[in-house]
Amino acid sequence: MAEPRRTGRWRTGQQNKQRIIEVAREHFKQGYEKATVRGIATDAGVDVAMVYYFFDNKEGLFNAAVIDIPEHPLHQLVELLDDEGPDGIGTRLVRRFVERWDEDDTFEPLLTVWRSATVHPLARKLLHDTLAGPVADRVAAEFGVSDAGLRVELVASHLMGLAFARYQLRIEPMASAGVDELVAWVGPTVQHYLTGPTPLGSEA
Amino acid sequence: MAEPRRTGRWRTGQQNKQRIIEVAREHFKQGYEKATVRGIATDAGVDVAMVYYFFDNKEGLFNAAVIDIPEHPLHQLVELLDDEGPDGIGTRLVRRFVERWDEDDTFEPLLTVWRSATVHPLARKLLHDTLAGPVADRVAAEFGVSDAGLRVELVASHLMGLAFARYQLRIEPMASAGVDELVAWVGPTVQHYLTGPTPLGSEA
Numbered sequence: 149m150a151e152p153r154r155t156g157r158w159r160t161g162q163q164n165k166q167r168i169i170e171v172a173r174e175h176f177k178q179g180y181e182k183a184t185v186r187g188i189a190t191d192a193g194v195d196v197a198m199v200y201y202f203f204d205n206k207e208g209l210f211n212a213a214v215i216d217i218p219e220h221p222l223h224q225l226v227e228l229l230d231d232e233g234p235d236g237i238g239t240r241l242v243r244r245f246v247e248r249w250d251e252d253d254t255f256e257p258l259l260t261v262w263r264s265a266t267v268h269p270l271a272r273k274l275l276h277d278t279l280a281g282p283v284a285d286r287v288a289a290e291f292g293v294s295d296a297g298l299r300v301e302l303v304a305s306h307l308m309g310l311a312f313a314r315y316q317l318r319i320e321p322m323a324s325a326g327v328d329e330l331v332a333w334v335g336p337t338v339q340h341y342l343t344g345p346t347p348l349g350s351e352a
Numbered sequence: 353m354a355e356p357r358r359t360g361r362w363r364t365g366q367q368n369k370q371r372i373i374e375v376a377r378e379h380f381k382q383g384y385e386k387a388t389v390r391g392i393a394t395d396a397g398v399d400v401a402m403v404y405y406f407f408d409n410k411e412g413l414f415n416a417a418v419i420d421i422p423e424h425p426l427h428q429l430v431e432l433l434d435d436e437g438p439d440g441i442g443t444r445l446v447r448r449f450v451e452r453w454d455e456d457d458t459f460e461p462l463l464t465v466w467r468s469a470t471v472h473p474l475a476r477k478l479l480h481d482t483l484a485g486p487v488a489d490r491v492a493a494e495f496g497v498s499d500a501g502l503r504v505e506l507v508a509s510h511l512m513g514l515a516f517a518r519y520q521l522r523i524e525p526m527a528s529a530g531v532d533e534l535v536a537w538v539g540p541t542v543q544h545y546l547t548g549p550t551p552l553g554s555e556a
Contacts, residue, residue, distance in 0.1 A: 276523055301517055301526040302537055309513020313505055317466065319480055322505040332551030333506055337541050347536030 165202050168192045172213035177260050180210060180268035207274060214264050214271075215279050217257050221245050221307040222283040222300060225342075234290050238339025243331045245307050246314075250327065255315040258308065280304070291343045302341045310334065369406050372396045376417035381464050384414060384472035411478060418468050418475075419483050421461050425449050425511040426487045426504060429546075438494050442543025447535045449511050450518075454531065459519040462512065484508070495547045506545045514538065 159167065171192040175183035185206050189196040203209040217223070224244050228237060249255065264271045280300055288296035310330070313322045363371065375396040379387035389410050393400040407413040421427070428448050432441060453459065468475045484504055492500035514534070517526045 272521060272523060275521070280523060297525045298529055298533070298537070301523060302514070305513035305517040305526065306510050307513070309509035309511070309516070310506070312466070312513070313509040317476060317479070319476060319484060319505060321501045322509065325502055329502070329552060333502070333545065336551075337544075340541075341537065347540075348533065 164192070164194050164198060168194060168199055168202065168209070169213045172209050173257070173260055176210060176214050176264045177256075180264045180271035183210075185209065207270070210264070210271060210274055211278050214260055215275055217261070219248055219252075219257055220261065220279065221304050222279055224248070225300070225303070226283055226286055229286065229290055234343075236339070237342060238337070239331055239335030241303070241338055242307070242335045243327065245311070246327050246330050249311055249315055252315075255311065258311060259316070287342060293343070293346065295346055299341050303338050306334065306337065306341070368396070368398050368402060372398060372403055372406065372413070373417045376413050377461070377464055380414060380418050380468045381460075384468045384475035387414075389413065411474070414468070414475060414478055415482055418464055419479055421465070423452055423456075423461055424465065424483065425508050426483055428452070429504070429507070430487055430490055433490065433494055438547075440543070441546060442541070443535055443539030445507070445542055446511070446539045447531065449515070450531050450534050453515055453519055456519075459515065462515060463520070466512070491546060497547070497550065499550055503545050507542050510538065510541065510545070 168188065172183065172188045175188050175191070183206075185199050186196050188209070189199045192199075199209060203212055218227070221241065225237070225241055228240050228244065232240065261275070280297070284296040284300045287300055288294060293299060310322075313319055314325075315323075317323075372392065376387065376392045379392050379395070387410070389403050390400050392413070393403045396403075403413060407416055422431070425445065429441070429445055432444050432448065436444065465479070484501070488500040488504045491504055492498060497503060514526075517523055518529075519527075521527075
């Protein structure tokens with residue numbers, strides 16, 4: 149093999165790290181399996197050792213580039229609990245989620261999460277172990293519910309479906325509905341999913 | 353151009369029609385624009401005139417192959433209203449939707465709807481004009497609500513998000529949750545979206 153290109157050596161460490169994340173996000177769009185650390189390093193113009201230095205391995209890179217995006221509704225849920233506490237969390241989460249995505253010109257980062265996870269069991273496991281699982285633990289502790297795993301997935305899937313219809317399908321009237329209107333409809337649902345009594349009386 | 357192949361001439365009309373639909377579904381996965389009537393006819397082994405005979409034009413073929421699938425939650429909603437009336441529609445819709453997809457080994461038909469519509473304005477318009485719009489009219493008449501367009505899209509996007517998490521991402525515990533548990537959580541939400549009072553007091 150030829151000596152790896154070092155075209156990025158004039159960048160700072162943080163700049164290189166950010167560049168690797170951006171390139172990795174593009175590569176993971178094709179699915180977890182198809183992306184390679186070497187290919188990402190090449191396209192980012194860095195030595196492959198630098199990728200391992202920052203992210204340990206491919207799983208760590210996937211976490212940083214795809215799962216650990218602040219726009220994901222479950223990250224937003226934890227941020228809101230940390231910053232402002234649990235009161236009215238349903239309404240606040242829907243508002244933050246919609247306002248955040250209304251500002252953006254692309255829905256791609258969230259689509260990348262889905263695309264990557266649907267094709268590879270390890271990506272699916274990482275999505276659970278590093279995002280949905282810990283958030284469920286937090287929700288269980290915060291609201292004293294024992295079926296928090298399903299609760300957070302109901303919330304995440306509802307908001308992702310809504311976002312897909314609004315930003316990707318752009319079907320009317322969903323695409324042009326006001327933020328207040330969406331919050332008024334969906335906020336109470338999210339509140340119920342997170343804090344309401346378990347239906348059927350079972351604490352499965 | 354060479355004479356079109358006629359390798360399908362020993363099939364009956366219904367068999368040819370079904371074959372065209374199956375091939376069209378594959379072609380439309382790449383997006384509405386990329387699919388061509390001629391390419392679909394060739395892969396289906398029929399004369400292009402036969403496609404026009406059955407489906408009039410590309411839009412008609414798209415409707416038949418992609419939008420008019422009985423598994424779409426909005427088609428199921430209308431079926432349930434027709435067959436059994438409006439009582440408890442939320443619970444019944446969630447149950448039918450989940451039971452139907454639990455039986456299947458692929459989530460592809462619903463993904464095709466999304467893939468096709470996200471890339472082409474005409475596909476999006478067809479999805480609205482031939483599916484979401486008429487179903488909204490039906491819901492408005494059935495339940496006396498005036499913001500039925502947003503209501504049916506809230507229902508459809510919630511169920512599609514749930515199905516995506518359960519059948520495509522297959523994230524746990526959503527993937528293994530019992531039908532009764534999902535119905536108990538989501539049924540009342542769908543009921544509220546379809547028949548509850550408009551929040552904010554506005555009849556937008």
